[in-house]
Amino acid sequence: MTQNNNVNYQQISKSNTTNKALDIDDSWIKKIWEWADDFELLDSEIPRNKEVLLAITKLEILEPDLDEQHSRDVYRMDYIPDELTYLTNLIEINISGIHSSHLPQNIGQLSNLTKLSISHSNLIALPDSIGQLSNLTELLIDESQLKELPDSIGQLANLNKLFISRCQLSCLPHNIGQLSNLTILDLVHCELRELPDSIGQLHNLNKLFISYCGLTHLPDSMGQLTTLTQLDLIHCELKHLPASIGQLTNLNKLYINHCELNELPDSIGQLSNLTELFISHCELKELPDSIGELTNLTRLDLIRCDLRELPNSIGKLTNLIELNLINCELRDFPESISQLTNLTKMNLTDCKLRDLPDSLTQITNLEWINLNGNPFVNLSSKVIEHLSTIDIVYGWEK
DSSP states (O other): OHHHHHHHHHHHHHHHHHHHHHHOOOOHHHHHHHHHHHHOOTTTTTTTSHHHHHHOOEEEOOOOOOOOHHHHOOOOBBBOGGGGGOOTTTTTTEEEEEEEEEEOOOOOOOOOOOEEEEEOOOOOOGGGGGGTTTTEEEEEHHHHHHHOOOGGGGGGGTOEEEESSSSSSOOOGEEEEEEEETOOEESSSOOOOOGGGGGGGOOOEEEEEESSOOOOOOOOGGGGGGOOOOEEEOOOOOOOOGGGGGGGGTTTTEEEESOOOOOOOOOGOOOOTTTTTESSSOOOOOOOOGGOOOOOOEEEEEOOOOOOOOGGGGGOTTTOOHHHHHEOOOOOGGGGGGTTTTTOEEEOOTOOOOOOOGGGGGGGOOOOETTTTTOOOOHHHHHHHHHSSSSEEEEOOO
């Protein structure tokens, strides 16, 4: 017998011996039942029948619908017993309300697990064995005390969704770039200040959501995420976007909300597939001329910015359907606005507009316009006549 065959034989023999031992000694099952009884878990959550328990593929133990304050102060259970890791048929685990700071160290034994969701816990770390969950496709950790991810996280080669929310996570491990099948990365209410350069290795990433983090900058390697279709940056401390963002040629939605952004890079015009650009509650004072190169843009939102004027190149956005300029410092429009012939909705609420250009009358597809909160002094008769042809007009009496 070769050495490799001998090793395989020993592994199989050991596995068979372990399974037989579990069949003979079912004390571990009794421990699960004792745990379930202690925390008054329902039979539908932890079956008290041995055969049914052993065949279980989905473990779901959720907190009852309580008011917000009460549900934060109490937990459904104190801990998760190690014996649960013997339920090797499990495909999905969804548990909320764990007082313990740790998961079972041998959770890696659950080799069939595809989804792991833990919410409302005192979890401070994930066991290293989590990297052994070779079939895991979704990992969700919400509302915990998690401070870091283990390096073994990079071994989850089949992971395609990673959601980490409301925790104390301050950094991502460098080997997160090894998650080659990751398509969605969602980081919400963490303490992240930066992303590792290896983030650029996530070549299958489609959606990246970073919200309520202390992120101050994005690495240049972001430009390598060429499959990215949606990027959300909300309530971060970003002042600039890297020039490499222009390499995200498959990006179709870019949302920047409540950041400290004061300018856009010229490379923004290279986002040839961008259809929605939303910038809100920022210190943005102007748009680069390259904005006119976004010829597939259908919606542009600029809300509560310091924007004082629009570049003439705005007229090149001939596919624009909706334009929302709300609570900005705009005084007037460029004549090129007339080229936005596909525009059907325009919201100009609470800007500093004193008049509207006659070129507005050439936007004949306009169906809805809001002019509320502008100090109009004298609109031309031509503009007034045009407003009377629009179906819905706010802020101007027809």
